Amino acid sequence: MKNTSNLLTYFNKPDKAAYIFLLPSLFVFTIFVFVPLLASLLISMFDINIFLENISFIGVENFKRLFYDERFWNALKNTLYFTVFEVPLQVIFSLLLAAYVQKNTVFRKLLRSCFFIPVVCSMTAVGIVWSILLDPALGPVPYIFRLLGLDIGFLKDPLLAMPTVILITVWKNFGLSMTILVAGIQGIPDTYYESAKIDGASTWNQFINITIPLIVPTLGFCTITNIISSLQVFDQAYVMTKGGPVFKTETLVQYIYTRGFSVAPYDLGYASAIAEVLFLIIAVVVILIYHIFVKKETVGV
């Protein structure tokens, strides 16, 4: 009874009570992230298929195989291509829109709601709808372009397929980044803007010299989360193009899925090795970006 009372007293302090509140998250994280991560690392060292037949330990052979696999390098290249273009496009577009809609007028509040609608839609449904809209044979968008004298293949054109996937992803997800940035911008005290106005700063100057520096942590958060989700891109490429044409939109996660679950010999070991490499890439990139944004403290104006 005394021990229980001591325990309760101990955890009643705010800084100690935080550990209890963290426990559920840590529990879920352990079961659904940490354990599968370890299991995946283990599986990557075995020759194992989806039928769980003829399992044998092969060490790092699956990782060695990656170096000679052209399709792996192609998928990596496509994933980086997607990330390098999608993230800046989404963040910049979201930032510009956030700067516009952050004022609390009825119209701009309505705009914020409208822009958020694609975020709550399933990527699968969005992908299916856009692939129908952009179908060269049956879709209305290519038809309209043909009336203007332009024959554009969109998702069927090897050069345009990935840019099209990127634009559709930005369309679907920019609402979330915009909402986060609106919150960041609305947190900036008005005094900064009033002082700048008195000093004769234009709207653009205020945006560049006040707004952006003061929301660097928020921008960093949006960038990091977008990079993580971009490096794991799967749904849109799978639904809209199945990795084609000629593997121009096949991403790493899609290749993992193809190798492990979709196509014989359903090589789970090799698929896990690719997954481990992807994990390492994401970890390195995120640590780098985190240091860049965290070390840049918000500077008073």
Place this chain on the structure above:
Amino acid sequence: MKRKTINIITMCMVWTLILVLAASCTTQDSKPEDDQEASQQVVDQNNDNQEDKVQKQDKSDGNSEKITLTFWNGFTGSDGEILTDIVDRFNENNDQNIEIKMDIMPWDTYFQKLPPAIATNTAPSFVLMGVEFIPEYVSSNSIQPLDDFWDVTGIDESDFVKNVLDMYKYQGKYYMTPMQYNLQYLYWNKDLFKEAGLDPEKPPETWEQLGEYAVQLTDPTKNQYGFGVTKDDALAPLIWGNGGEFWDIENQKSLLDSPENIKTYEWLQDLVVNKEVSPKGATGPDLDNLLKSGNLAMYISGPWQVNGLRNAGINFGITAPPKGTVTQAAPLGGCGFAIPKGTTDELKSAVYEFCKYWLSPEILKEWTMKNGFPPFSNEVINDPDVMNDEIQQSIAPLGTLGKSYNLEIAIGSQLHNDVIKPMMDTILMGTGKPADVVKEASEKIDEIFQSSK
């Protein structure tokens, strides 16, 4: 309210939230499934697939035992409706109190779920799939041999076409019971032929002729295409017709890199890329839709198009694929019923009852007449209704053209998915010279044969 009380209430609310989220356990961007409605069917009925069940319950007469079978297949099209109707009638009319609970799902989903289900002993009682998967599933010890089917059911093998029955064997043993068989055929849109000034009753007889017709039938202003080609299809009738081959199964080597094949692929690339007779980057489903919408004049496909074309009101004809410079052939295919390794003997007997029901002349005739699949039962072949059916009159004599593309190879689907499809994709998109692409593909085939030894 005291701080302590607030803390306790807050913690209770947090834990409640965690438990509710864990119970619902869905994410916005979960892995896609092609057909949301079909996946909902799978979720709704999936509780019944956890283990083979024999439900022993007394009916009102107090004597019979109900046997519940679970059955998976990927017949999501109009043929699935006919299959569902046949299964429902079996459930109602069989005198052994067998009930089949069928799950229909997209093939993508089916082939993701089935191997792990077999591995974890949670597979359905029996499944329906293509015969090309027999070697793969036998090599992984996933399906049971069914040699005793004929003795147990009392059905005479000689009542059926031998070549068709041989498709369901692997290394001399039966691993499936027959369900349907098919070749690939040439479909042509008679109305489009007429509009282009061609005789609607005379489809092209040679591949050269098909190429000429395709150009005449292509009209970009109307979004109309002369001949549909997709990377998903190896276009075996074209390769074989011109004297080419894909591989030598016996000696486990590639035959793809040959002068005949290169010439054929160059002709095909010119037709698709330069003359634009086929929509760029089209998939199989894209071409199926184009055919049913009346915008595709000619297409090589299986009998599964028949029902959809009838429903769409398309005035179509069906015949053998054209002849090449050397011969005429079409890939042989089919579907059969297989029994996963975890199915008990008791349930296997019940599955045999359904398979016996399927092989009755009445059901096979119904499947042929409604779906357009050629019959393989001698009694049904000679049935007057079948002999007088317009579709069967066109395709019944074509049985001798059948040839195996990748049946009887354990790595057959790997060769098709990892080599032939990417090769076709590159050729049809015009992003590589056929000679180079074919050489690279041929080397890959040899690598796969080598690694499978």
